[in-house]
Amino acid sequence: MEPRPSLPLDILIHILSQLPPSPRRGCDDPIYAFVGFLEASTLLREAAMVSFLWEPHYRARYIHYDEQAEAQRLTMTSGDWRLLYVARRQLDGVALRHLDEIVRQRSGQLEHARSIFELSFDIWDVMQTEAEQLVPVLFRGANDDHADQAQNVAPNALTRRYWAHSVMESISRSYAIDLWTRSERGDDSVSFVESFSALSCFLGKSPKQMSEIFLPLINRCRAYLSGRDCVLDSDDSKYDLVELCIGVCSFMRSEGFDAVDPENFHLLQNILPHAYLTSNKKTIPISLVHIFVAISRALGVHASPVDFPARVLVHVSTPDPQIDDFYVDVYGSSIKPILTLREDITALLMQHGIPPQSMVQYTSPCAGPSMLLRTSRNILSSVHGDHRSSGSLAQTSLYIAFCIYLLLTSREQFAARVAMYVGLLDCVTVIPKTLVPLFPERSGARETLEDKCRTTIEYHRAMTTVKLRSSPENASVSYFVGMVFRHRTRKYICCIHGWDNTCKKDENWIKEMNIDSLPRGRNQPFYWCFSQDGQERYVSEDNVEPKLATTGMVTEIISGTHSFPIYFSDIVAISGDRVKLVPSPEVLHSYPEDEVAARHWLSAHSSG
Numbered sequence: 198m199e200p201r202p203s204l205p206l207d208i209l210i211h212i213l214s215q216l217p218p219s220p221r222r223g224c225d226d227p228i229y230a231f232v233g234f235l236e237a238s239t240l241l242r243e244a245a246m247v248s249f250l251w252e253p254h255y256r257a258r259y260i261h262y263d264e265q266a267e268a269q270r271l272t273m274t275s276g277d278w279r280l281l282y283v284a285r286r287q288l289d290g291v292a293l294r295h296l297d298e299i300v301r302q303r304s305g306q307l308e309h310a311r312s313i314f315e316l317s318f319d320i321w322d323v324m325q326t327e328a329e330q331l332v333p334v335l336f337r338g339a340n341d342d343h344a345d346q347a348q349n350v351a352p353n354a355l356t357r358r359y360w361a362h363s364v365m366e367s368i369s370r371s372y373a374i375d376l377w378t379r380s381e382r383g384d385d386s387v388s389f390v391e392s393f394s395a396l397s398c399f400l401g402k403s404p405k406q407m408s409e410i411f412l413p414l415i416n417r418c419r420a421y422l423s424g425r426d427c428v429l430d431s432d433d434s435k436y437d438l439v440e441l442c443i444g445v446c447s448f449m450r451s452e453g454f455d456a457v458d459p460e461n462f463h464l465l466q467n468i469l470p471h472a473y474l475t476s477n478k479k480t481i482p483i484s485l486v487h488i489f490v491a492i493s494r495a496l497g498v499h500a501s502p503v504d505f506p507a508r509v510l511v512h513v514s515t516p517d518p519q520i521d522d523f524y525v526d527v528y529g530s531s532i533k534p535i536l537t538l539r540e541d542i543t544a545l546l547m548q549h550g551i552p553p554q555s556m557v558q559y560t561s562p563c564a565g566p567s568m569l570l571r572t573s574r575n576i577l578s579s580v581h582g583d584h585r586s587s588g589s590l591a592q593t594s595l596y597i598a599f600c601i602y603l604l605l606t607s608r609e610q611f612a613a614r615v616a617m618y619v620g621l622l623d624c625v626t627v628i629p630k631t632l633v634p635l636f637p638e639r640s641g642a643r644e645t646l647e648d649k650c651r652t653t654i655e656y657h658r659a660m661t662t663v664k665l666r667s668s669p670e671n672a673s674v675s676y677f678v679g680m681v682f683r684h685r686t687r688k689y690i691c692c693i694h695g696w697d698n699t700c701k702k703d704e705n706w707i708k709e710m711n712i713d714s715l716p717r718g719r720n721q722p723f724y725w726c727f728s729q730d731g732q733e734r735y736v737s738e739d740n741v742e743p744k745l746a747t748t749g750m751v752t753e754i755i756s757g758t759h760s761f762p763i764y765f766s767d768i769v770a771i772s773g774d775r776v777k778l779v780p781s782p783e784v785l786h787s788y789p790e791d792e793v794a795a796r797h798w799l800s801a802h803s804s805g
Contacts (some may be wrong), residue, residue, distance in 0.1 A: 209244035218257030221326055228254060228282075251278035259285050261405055266428035285319070292320035296327060299360045300353055303661040304788040307360045307625045307654060313364045314371075314626040321368065321403060327361035328401075330354050333767050352766075356781040358643065359762035362401055367626040369398035374600060376404075381605050389401045389502055390491040392565030396572065397471040399597045410474045414452070415487075415495045415643075421495075431497055433517060438498065438515055439523065441534055443780040445492055446530035454488055455480035456528050463582030465594050468575055482528035482571060483509040491525045500525070501562030504571060506549040510536065512562045523743065524560075552686035566605050573598040588731045589759035593620050604635070605644065621657060624650040664696070666790040671698045673678035674722045675738060677791040679765070679778035681746035681754075683728075684736060689751050691734060694764040694780060695725035695788070702735060715739045731757025744801060747774045771803060 204212075213234070231254075234245035244250075255278050270514040274280035295309040313320060332355045332638075351357070373395040377587040392409040421427065427444045428435045449455070457467060457479045466472035466480075470487065473480040486502050486509045494498035499514035503524065509527040524536040536542055538560065546556050549729035578589050596618035603611035619628055629648050636643040666674055676682070680693045700712060700719040712719050715737050722738040729750070746749070751768055755761050767779040777799065785792065 198514060203238070203240050206244055209241060210247055210250065213244060213247075213250050214253075216252045220257045220260075220322075222258075226653050227271070246279060247276045248276075251282050251549055255282045255285070258282075259322055259444060261318040261403055264319040266319050272306055277509060286315060288319050289323040291458050292316060292323055293327075296324075296357065296364075298359060300356050303657070303783050306783070307621075307657065310360075310364055310367075310622050311625050314367050314630070315367055317788050321365060321439075324365050325359045325382075326469050328365060329359050330358055332358055335748070335768050336755065336762075338768045340443060346620075349384070350767075353782055354766070355566070355762045356766045356783075359760075365403075366399070366401040369401055369403055369620050370627045371631040373398035373569065374403060374604065374627065377565070377569065377601065377604050379637060381483060387565060387766050388494070389563075389565045390487065390494065390691065393487045393568055393572075394491075395515075396569075396597060397469055399579060399600075402471045407470060410490050411495075414474075415492055416447045418445060418492050419496070420497075421451065429496060431465070437512065440501075441486065441496070441498065442493065442511075442523075442525050443530075443534050444662065445489060445496070445498075446525065446527055446534045449485070449488060449492075449527070451560060454485060455479050455531070456485075459483055463579040465576070465579050465583050465586045465590055468572055468594065470581060481575070483568065483575065485527040485554050486511055487568075489525065501564075503560060504567045505559055506541075506551065507544070509568070509571070512560070514562075569601045570605055573601045577624075587759075589758060600632070603632075609636075609642035612636075612645040614643055619649055619653070621653060624653040659776075660695070663786065664788055666788075676722070676724060676741055676743065677794040678780055678784055678788045679791070679795055680798070681744050681750055681778075683742045683744055684728075684742045685742045687740075690744070690754065691724075691726035691731045691753050692751070693724045693726050694784065697723050697725075699723070700737070701734075712737065727758045727761065729753045729757065729760075738795065743798075743802075745799075746776050746778065748776055751772070751776055751778065771799065775803065 206761060207549075213231065216230055217226075219226055222228075231245045231251070234759065235239040236242075241259070259282075270281055270284050274284065285665060291794060292313050295313045298309045299313075301307050311359065313324070331350050336355050343492070352529070376392055376395050380392045390411075391404070394411075398404065422429060422441070422444045425444060426776060427441055428437065429441070430436060435555070454473075455478070457464075461467070461477075461479065462481060464477065466477040467484055470484070473484045476489065489511055490500045493511075493513075501512050501514075501515075503510045503512045508528055508759055511527060512522060513524050513525060521538065524538070524542060525534055526536055527534070538547075542560055543553075543556065546559055576594045580595060583591070595682055596615065599614035599618065604607065604613055615632075628646050633643055633646050633650075636646075656697075658678055667678075674696055675751050676693060678693050681690065682693070683690055686744070700707060700722065700723045702712075702723075707713065707719055714723070716739050723743060724736050726734050728734050747766075761798055762781070764781055764784050765778045766781045768776045770781060771777050777795070780788070780792065
């Protein structure tokens with residue numbers, strides 16, 4: 198049979214140019230077509246190697262990058278988009294292999310996490326894909342897909358998602374600390390908007406993600422103002438800066454950005470940019486000022502925050518030296534948006550007891566550090582007044598606040614406060630790599646932070662020991678990882694995520710908790726558990742009252758336990774409302790015989 202004639206090269210190139218770019222890898226990834234061409238005939242390979250064909254796929258897949266590393270890649274590849282794509286896919290593979298090992302077992306976890314962290318924003322996009330993959334139905338949040346509950350969930354998806362997001366948080370937190378440090382040192386290239394948006398980096402949002410929230414908002418504002426015949430060109434004779442600022446306030450209210458209701462004033466979401474820019478649009482003054490300044494600056498207005506008593510205002514500089522600068526009260530814009538120094542500001546300061554000689558500091562434009570310190574004070578106030586946000590959000594918010602205090606006040610005692618809220622991954626990434634180097638050798642802050650990292654890492658490594666129930670020293674251990682129980686005396690519900698054959702706490706804890714008064718004292722198994730209030734507890738076997746787990750019990754524990762996915766990857770139904778917790782790979786590795794014990798116990802207790 199005669200060989201089928203090939204299509205001309207230009208037709209093959211045209212075919213490949215029609216493949217739609219995809220930001221996610223998968224079975225329908227158009228890149229597989231390119232791979233097929235590259236592995237086929239010389240002509241097909243020639244078509245697939247055309248550089249410009251790869252550009253849209255590169256830009257769709259790789260939104261984030263480390264600037265220095267990207268510059269080096271561009272030089273090394275001479276700007277060839279195919280080679281750039283291949284280089285990034287290789288980095289993806291490296292990061293995913295490290296993630297596999299983090300999920301698989303505790304031994305070496307920290308080293309693998311550090312390796313991903315050091316790749317920085319180069320691996321952000323692939324980690325984001327992992328952090329957004331579908332998880333079991335019971336664990337899906339408001340932003341997850343609930344439409345098809347029968348969709349296939351990848352093995353250990355919950356645990357992979359947790360670790361991927363945790364690494365992303367470390368990368369973005371390191372970025373925020375570096376940015377705030379530059380701002381504090383007087384780097385004028387760091388804007389107020391940029392430094393304030395970085396608050397969300399502590400929740401795993403990238404600076405590019407924050408910019409992308411603002412861009413469509415700014416474009417809609419331009420359209421809104423143009424539709425109302427508001428002149429945006431400052432060189433136009435009809436340009437009216439006051440009317441423009443009033444228009445921006447009006448636009449913000451039309452988008453839902455307005456003064457928060459009194460009962461919601463202390464919600465922590467009012468302080469986090471990614472929250473108040475999307476869902477919590479009725480928010481506090483400083484947050485509305487952040488939005489106003491971002492929009493106004495994009496429109497060419499010289500707007501800056503003012504650290505005014507009681508309510509943050511905006512200072513607007515006028516281009517005409519004959520016209521006084523003025524102030525915008527964004528929070529009160531529905532009543533009186535424009536304030537003047539002579540008629541309004543001086544009187545308001547007098548009402549707050551500010552004497553004339555001290556007024557300058559309250560009326561002058563300020564930079565990011567002043568606003569960050571103010572928002573830190575807001576966090577401390579809100580944590581005590583917000584009873585609706587999760588415990589993990591409160592912990593992270595306090596971490597933000599004390600990092601800012603430590604960075605911007607030069608008061609080393611805040612290092613101890615920071616140490617209270619540092620998690621495991623940050624102890625091998627953010628703290629030693631970004632925060633510690635900011636302080637001199639043998640300084641109190643440095644020693645405090647290094648000691649926190651050292652003790653946390655030592656504790657984690659001590660927990661990597663494999664524990665066998667069949668070992669003689671563990672013969673007295675009755676219960677297993679994944680068991681749900683009620684505390685015999687205090688009645689709260691817990692689930693076990695680890696155990697010791699005897700009490701491993703120090704003597705002070707043993708005395709404080711009166712452990713030796715228990716029937717078996719300290720020489721009995723103790724269980725590491727998560728309770729329904731989100732607290733980690735260490736409970737003696739004497740106080741364990743086993744229960745058959747129900748969906749309600751487990752859901753309550755999950756809702757308050759941020760680190761639950763480290764230990765459990767799924768929940769499976771047994772019968773009726775009864776469920777079983779599925780240990781994560783690292784727990785199965787650390788407690789390899791507990792699953793058999795769990796099956797035996799469930800078999801013996803599930804009848805009827």
